[in-house]
Amino acid sequence: MVSRGGASLVEREPVFSRDGKRLLVCTACTVTVFSVQTGEVLTVLKGHTGFVNSVVVVPNATICHCWTAALDGTVRFWDFAAGTLLRTVNVGHPVQSMVIPELCKPRDAEKGDGKRKALVAFLSVGWYKGEAKDESEEDVKGRVICYNLTSAKQIPGHLAKTRYVETLCVSPGGGLVGMADDHKAWIWMVPQGGIEKSNVIPWTILHHTKRILVLAFDSSETRVAAGDHTGRILVWENVGDRTFSSIDNDGKVRVGKFTPPPKIVMRGRVRGGGVRGKDDAASCTTYHWHAREVKSLTFTMDGVYLLSGGLEGVLVVWQMETGKRTYLPRLGGALFYIAPSLHPALFAIACMDNSIKLLNTGTMDVERTIQGIKPPFVMPKQVSMNPSMVSIEPSEGKIVVATHNLSLQFYDPASDQHVAELQVTPRNYVVGAREEEEEGLSTCVTHVAFSADGLCMATVDVRIGEQSIGGGACLKFWEKNLQNRKFSINTQIDEPHEISALSFQSRERMAVSCSDTEFKIWVPHERRASRVSWRCRSVGSYRQRPILAAAFSSDGSILAVAASEFLTLWNPATNSLVKVLSNAVVHPLQPIHHLAFVNQSNCLVAASSGERPLLTVWDVSTLSVRWSQAISVESLSVDPIRANFAVLAGVPSDTYQEGARNSDAVVGLFDVDSPAPLQYWTVRDGFGGTLLYTPVPQTSAEAPKKGDDNTMTDLVPSKSKLTYLTSTREFVVFDPYQREDEPEQPKVRDVSVPEEVSSAFTALYGKAVQPKKSDAPADVLSALSKAPWGTLLNGPSHVLPSLSVVCIPFMDSLLKKRTEQT
């Protein structure tokens, strides 16, 4: 059974379902439906073969249908409650962005049944120059087209050509469609009476001197806000007054009579300041707080406030009338998207740290966080040694990754869920510091290692000096509290040495850390009564060679230390050098980076990378080489049960194939006896990837050792699982011994209906405690909630949406009820 996970949740804008109970999030080639109430995964919509870029939900509270568009050139229609694909429309071009203005207006499906209007989508697609699609990517230009989804036909003509494929946005009422394109913003008005030809759609362009990154419309559809890359927010008032007004009055587009925006407008009319050139707007106001680029913008439903977020990780709420700002700082990462919900105070914020935060603007509080696996960070340039920032907690099988902010994230690969986060050193991470992009983080966790029983953890965090002032490292030993299953710090060692590798012994409490010239063995030491702390017991070095890897044998009697290209075997009890091994076959030797003892055998695997990479299997009992092979090993992991090991290797240059990408790699499963791999899998994005065996808990690992090895290993089904984690922190967990012909069991997800969404009242004041007695008042309450308009008007008047928004659904609900009764 293969389980994948770790997709980024924040690549695209999340979308709320119409009933407000579900949140649809684009996760690579799938769409994941989360419950707003609990943050759990409800459904995964699988089917697309390219990255899903847009989700549009059908505006009907009773049915859960949505359209999705993806880079594979298809637009699909789903029932996301059941998770089934209903329809596929092949557009033929990779769709970067899709908006369907029709679906922005709240309406019922039945209403449209009588004379069903054609559903027209605005698509921003990649357009190849010629007809041949296998041309290089540079020739792809952006193009905005209209597409009739009902008849699956493209409406002839196009709306715009762009240099790059840009993202579209639509106004809340569906009247305007906008697109930010370099220094200008395109605005199209959606005609009321259907579209037959693309080039008759009225449009206007707003200009700016800086690159515009994001656009937003308010509900009145006269105000447009744009955020640029310098941090300014521009708000144009009465956009398209002149261009669109004549059409608006008639309510219909006069086909063929549309003229481009008038060239000269200055007819003595006093125009507001700030509007550039001949742009069709009354005034343009600039709001400036963000120091860096504005990534997301959204108007509140009533248009009184504007929410903006940027690289600083601070949500700014602007009061449009006064320009007054309210801040919500320390959100943990740059804010990529702010998605409004039907609830006027509830917003979903997509944060750079791969989390979606549900924000209540009434209380200015984050109510719930949907946290994915945290993204990798830019390593400091000064950190030269290879860090091991990823590990697996042995007792529970959680993936542990180092994150920004000097934290460790515990992530459950089985359920693809965030479990816990532990900050190694308390510190305030400054989101979006300019230097970070150039020089990497100033502090980071470089190593994390667990003892075999999972009760002990060691971490190394480094601080990079500013102009070589104040740098340093800190080694910390943590102990797990068995009650609350959390790690608490036991010992903190400042400036241990420059640690390049860290490893625990499996039997006793003993750890080894390696640096440039020496290795140190750390043991717990009873300092005072009832207080055990770790201390350095002994220091060793071999010819002042840089040490890059160290490993204990499974019984703990041998410590293997890779001193540059030599393998040195030590007795950890006496700290004495036992033997030096050197593979004299290949010259010159490369320093050994990876080292591991293979279980159930007397073998030691050493891997060196560089110009002459070599994977060597040593037999420790005979002190001879069993076999060696020229493989450049990226990561090495040994099977906790069998005498096997798995390596992640780059494809050798001689077998480099045409078309294969440079970063392609191979995961190979080897036996200690033969250099031919038992199994191999090709993977992409191999560079910087990590291979980890999920350790088997101690009790079951020792079971096969009691009896005969051969029979027992056959009898006891191997439960060892291999986890492959890429540098972008997507992972796949699989059983390496499962044969390919075995049918993969489909994972059954219980598709449960999410709970009742909170009303505005509960959002503001919390849930009222209901009296237990089921007397008359309860009946009254239930009668109230059975009102035909449902919970539409629940809550105080000041948080209710504007009357124009509420009116139509309110009237609809009343009308519908009557027809059903009669």
Next chain:
Amino acid sequence: MDAGRNDYVPVKAKAYPASKNPLSADARFWKAFKILATPQHIGAVTSIQFSPVDHHDFAVSSSTRVTIYDGITGEVKKTISRFTDVAYSGTFRSDGQLLAAGGETGMVQIFDLGSRQILRQLKGHKGAVHWVRYAPQDKLHVLSAGDDRTVRYWDVATSEPLSTLNGHTDYVRCGSASPTSNDLWASGSYDHTVRLWDIRTPKCVLQLEHEKPLEDVLFFPSGGLLASAGGTDVKIWDIVGGGRLVQTLGSHQKTVTSLTMTAPRESSSALEQDAPRLLTSSLDGHVRVFDLSSFKVTHAAKYPHPLVSMGLSTSSQTLAVGTSSGMLYIRQRKATEIKEDQEEKPKSLLDTTRSKKPKQLRPNNYRYFLRGRSESAAEGDHVLVKPQKGKLNAQDKFLRKFMYREALSAALATADPTVVIAVMEELVARRGLVKAISNRDAPSLEPLLAFLCKYIVMPKQTRLLVPVAHLVLDLYTESLGVSPTISHLISILRDRVGTEVKLHLHLQSLQGLMEPLIQASAQI
């Protein structure tokens, strides 16, 4: 953390590993004595005597005057300067009302401390009187020892000597009254002997051979043991056992000049130490504290001048050390355990006064509307806690606002190296230390330089502070001559670094000397 938004994390003070040899209770106790005042006297401070009554003023004899210092503030209270020649051994009566003092003239004078009048003049000694003491139990008698080789027992009221104790063959310079007996006195002389006298039969009852001229003699609180100081040794004698030598404490380099003992305590918990300690001061400038159960040094302190006298108040709060150069060091420990006595007032069982019934509050009283404010929650009550915002320190407030320079200044204002180092490391992590250090004016640069001067040679801080000092020098070389204080601080910094470098060179040469020796010894 899971709430989705992180709160500001205040900067924690830097924690250093605990010392391998943590301070003993004794060392902590004696280190708590902080210098209160260091007045300079004209001549050598020959005697320091504390008043036995509360407040513990002390009389300091030096040159031709006896100065009374306030035992709490360490300030001069009174000066008695009615001596025609050098005054010695100003000492209090047991009620602290009168003061007796000897002198070079051979006259013992009794002063009233209120009016500073001379009440009596005890004449009889034919040489200088270096040692005078009131009898500890009564207020009527004084014992004095003179350079005429005699010890005299005076009746103060009549100014007549009751008895003259003859026997010493050299100057008698010290003595001690037995704490248990009214009639037993010890005197020490330059003839190398300590003699014990019974006043009732004016005879020497015991003679102890110290083998060095005696500088001080002190009875133990039990009265059974006696300590004598002469030469570099302190000897402990068992008097009950017939003058047996119990122990010789020889840890001083030069003559031991003074002995003092901490007063025995009823409750050992009030004070960290359980057994009384013997304090010795010596001409080599050291004060050593001996544990009397093991006779081992538990604490030592060094003074820059030869010490000739020392005194400790009976409350063990104030320590005064006098030097031959006339400098007096007054050290005081913060009183901490005063309140305990008040709380533990035993309630008499026969206490018949009934506790007043709490008055029922009525709405006509204003307090009725304020009632229950100080009520604490009973068990089982549901407590609604107002989420408390942690109070932020000044440096945290500035760090939160990204005001790095101000944050560093605020940290320096705390004068706590752990805080300053922690803030500096936080600034490094935010890449703001250079910004925080640069563009300072003279008043804001001063604390930084003063901090560098103080801590640059401390091993714990050197690693971070040396590059910081380099940066400061790089940034401010051009504006060095502008402020005299800055120039002064820079020169101090240079001197500190210079001495440290010299020390390291010495240590390296020492290491070079030692290594062959150690290797040679290992081979054997």
